[in-house]
Amino acid sequence: MAGGPVAPEMTMSIRLAMRLAADTLARGSASIGDDWVVGGACLGMDTDRVFYTPPKYTRAYDTCARCSVAVECLAEALLEERKVPQQLLCGVRGGQAPRERLWLAIESGVRKSVPATMEAKAG
Numbered sequence: 001m002a003g004g005p006v007a008p009e010m011t012m013s014i015r016l017a018m019r020l021a022a023d024t025l026a027r028g029s030a031s032i033g034d035d036w037v038v039g040g041a042c043l044g045m046d047t048d049r050v051f052y053t054p055p056k057y058t059r060a061y062d063t064c065a066r067c068s069v070a071v072e073c074l075a076e077a078l079l080e081e082r083k084v085p086q087q088l089l090c091g092v093r094g095g096q097a098p099r100e101r102l103w104l105a106i107e108s109g110v111r112k113s114v115p116a117t118m119e120a121k122a123g
């Protein structure tokens with residue numbers, strides 16, 4: 001596994017999301033589907049403003065923290081973004097910022113390569 005900012009005390013929901021994404025991909029599917037979307041705590045919110053306007057992600061993190069489908073949301077984000085160039089990742093999804101999701105995707109094996117810019121920073 002690649003080294004990164006994934007803390008040992010990483011929450012269970014993040015671990016579950018990583019496992020769900022990896023297992024889904026191992027079964028030959030690139031998506032867990034979208035049935036979970038209707039349970040999102042952000043449903044009806046102006047997500048363009050709240051979730052895609054850095055650096056003030058505070059409200060997005062607060063919303064995700066009380067969301068009952070955060071595991072599914074993060075897993076789907078890891079799958080959807082696994083081939084998206086690092087510089088195009090944006091917004092908060094599943095309670096995680098783009099850089100966090102990038103590392104989680106790598107740690108889970110969903111994303112294969114570490115971008116050169118991150119290798120340099122990781123040492």
Ligand code: SF4
Pocket residue numbers: 039040041042043051063064065067068069070071073074092093094095
């Ligand atoms: S985890 Fe966050 S972004 Fe995902 S559905 Fe829930 S509130 Fe929305």
